[in-house]
Amino acid sequence: MPSQRTGPPASAEPIDPDTGLSASPRRREPRLPHYTVLGVIAVGGALGAVARYGASRLWPAGTDGFPWATLTVNAVGCLVIGVFLVVVSEVFSAHRLLRPFFATGVLGGFTTFSTYCVDIVRLVDSGRAGPALAYLAATLVAAMAAVSAGAWSTRRVVAKWGER
Amino acid sequence: MSDILLVALGGAVGAPLRYLTDRAVQSRHDTVFPWGTFTANVVGSLILGVLTGAALAGAAGHTLQVLLGTGLCGALTTYSTFSYETLRLAETGARFFAVANIAASVVAGLGAAFAGFAVAQSLFG
Numbered sequence: 534m535p536s537q538r539t540g541p542p543a544s545a546e547p548i549d550p551d552t553g554l555s556a557s558p559r560r561r562e563p564r565l566p567h568y569t570v571l572g573v574i575a576v577g578g579a580l581g582a583v584a585r586y587g588a589s590r591l592w593p594a595g596t597d598g599f600p601w602a603t604l605t606v607n608a609v610g611c612l613v614i615g616v617f618l619v620v621v622s623e624v625f626s627a628h629r630l631l632r633p634f635f636a637t638g639v640l641g642g643f644t645t646f647s648t649y650c651v652d653i654v655r656l657v658d659s660g661r662a663g664p665a666l667a668y669l670a671a672t673l674v675a676a677m678a679a680v681s682a683g684a685w686s687t688r689r690v691v692a693k694w695g696e697r
Numbered sequence: 698m699s700d701i702l703l704v705a706l707g708g709a710v711g712a713p714l715r716y717l718t719d720r721a722v723q724s725r726h727d728t729v730f731p732w733g734t735f736t737a738n739v740v741g742s743l744i745l746g747v748l749t750g751a752a753l754a755g756a757a758g759h760t761l762q763v764l765l766g767t768g769l770c771g772a773l774t775t776y777s778t779f780s781y782e783t784l785r786l787a788e789t790g791a792r793f794f795a796v797a798n799i800a801a802s803v804v805a806g807l808g809a810a811f812a813g814f815a816v817a818q819s820l821f822g
Binding site for chain 2: 680
């Protein structure tokens with residue numbers, strides 16, 4: 534919705550990437566059939582979940598039980614969503630199914646908040662409160678750093694291209 | 698059924714469920730706070746807490762853990778959308794909501810996971 538742009542480029546991106554409700558007055562474009570959107574999210578979710586499962590099999594928690602695989606998966610997913618959502622919001626008008634498929638489906642299925650929480654419960658339950666606290670903080674810091682780095686660096690590249 | 702298929706099946710249900718939860722919750726309030734993702738993350742953490750407690754007590758087998766835990770709960774919850782929404786809140790001047798989103802999500806998610814874990818262990822243990 535370019536006509537609504539008033540602020541810096543970042544204002545084109547909604548807060549909620551799934552619905553975009555907070556950025557646009559409840560979307561005017563004709564809706565795609567609901568089941569089509571749900572279908573591509575399901576396919577994306579399956580792919581993302583399998584990729585996360587693969588990462589956890591390749592990189593099982595070490596003898597100290599520190600969940601490196603989940604931490605890495607979450608940080609990578611945050612980096613990619615930062616890049617992806619800036620690209621589809623500001624660079625090209627992507628097909629309307631690309632965002633639900635990739636952001637809501639693949640990346641949503643790839644990253645996980647429940648495993649993050651239960652990893653902490655497991656660490657605390659086994660008497661490792663220190664590593665639990667470290668994991669809690671490290672994931673938050675890594676995720677926020679990754680999504681910021683992804684979005685900011687992509688906007689920089691986009692702005693440079695725009696100057697040419 | 699192989700583990701990969703179970704994870705895919707769970708993921709194929711969990712991700713659309715998160716989308717539907719997000720839409721349902723977001724259409725019912727007018728604040729900038731991302732209650733939709735928050736709800737999906739807390740509910741998923743509660744279910745995974747119960748499942749993990751039940752598994753440690755020997756009441757939930759491998760198939761259930763892979764299907765519902767890795768697949769469904771993993772895809773129902775999300776870190777990428779959570780972090781992106783937090784970033785957008787901070788960037789649009791809603792710094793308080795950004796910090797509140799992090800604090801509330803971690804406290805509620807952990808609380809739900811601990812509660813589910815404890816209840817399942819006392820029920821099945």
